[in-house]
Amino acid sequence: MFRTGRIVRSVFIVCVCTYLAMTLSMLSGCTSQLSSPEMTLFPDDSNISCVPSSGVPDFSGAWKDEFRRDYLGTQASLAKEVLCDGLISEAEAAEMNDLQRQCMEGVGLININIGAYGSMHYSVPAGLDAQFAQQQERKCETDTGWYPVIPLYNEVRTNPDHVDRSQLLAACLVRLKLRPAGYSGSDVDAEYDTGNGFSDIQDNPHFQDCLVDPLNAK
Numbered sequence: 001m002f003r004t005g006r007i008v009r010s011v012f013i014v015c016v017c018t019y020l021a022m023t024l025s026m027l028s029g030c031t032s033q034l035s036s037p038e039m040t041l042f043p044d045d046s047n048i049s050c051v052p053s054s055g056v057p058d059f060s061g062a063w064k065d066e067f068r069r070d071y072l073g074t075q076a077s078l079a080k081e082v083l084c085d086g087l088i089s090e091a092e093a094a095e096m097n098d099l100q101r102q103c104m105e106g107v108g109l110i111n112i113n114i115g116a117y118g119s120m121h122y123s124v125p126a127g128l129d130a131q132f133a134q135q136q137e138r139k140c141e142t143d144t145g146w147y148p149v150i151p152l153y154n155e156v157r158t159n160p161d162h163v164d165r166s167q168l169l170a171a172c173l174v175r176l177k178l179r180p181a182g183y184s185g186s187d188v189d190a191e192y193d194t195g196n197g198f199s200d201i202q203d204n205p206h207f208q209d210c211l212v213d214p215l216n217a218k
Helices: 008-012 015-024 064-073 077-083 090-106 130-144 146-158 165-175 185-193 205-212
Strands: 110-114 120-123
Touching: 064 077, 064 146, 077 090, 077 146, 090 110, 090 130, 090 146, 130 146, 165 185, 165 205
Parallel strands: none
Antiparallel strands: 110 120
16 A cells, blocks of 8 residues: 555655755754744634534544544644544635744744645744754644644545555556556555655656646646
């Protein structure tokens, strides 16, 4: 099975792979004393409107296990509010992105851009340590609930039926003529496990499209 944590999540949250190279060159080497603001999005979980008396929503649908996992895993009340009905709307995703951006701005990060599939780019100004900045960005993700809401939102909207992603990626690569007919999900797994998989197409924009949205890539 194509492992979300290896490739898909790395595309949805590109910040780990993308922004560091850009930001390291901007540092002056000094460490800021800034800390992320406390995010009190709701005073307590009693404001969550769709939680039954049992305390855990009865999720249904193809992604019910992931919704339950992320609902139980997050401490952010707004994230629980978004997740508790088993749906994440475009408006809710936009709100989470806005909160994440505001939190990052609050700790001094600049030029923040959150892409359509959760990719994140930002600049670290002179005087702010890169490692500190990364820690604060991650803290913002959990404090606001951006993580896990946005990764799950992107997975659901790009794979609503929860089909094995290896199969989806294989079909997309064949459709876009990046791999020959007959190429399958097991071939995706085998190629990735070589440690040098997809090296011939990794810079191809169609390959990137297949990674983030295999059903709709063109």
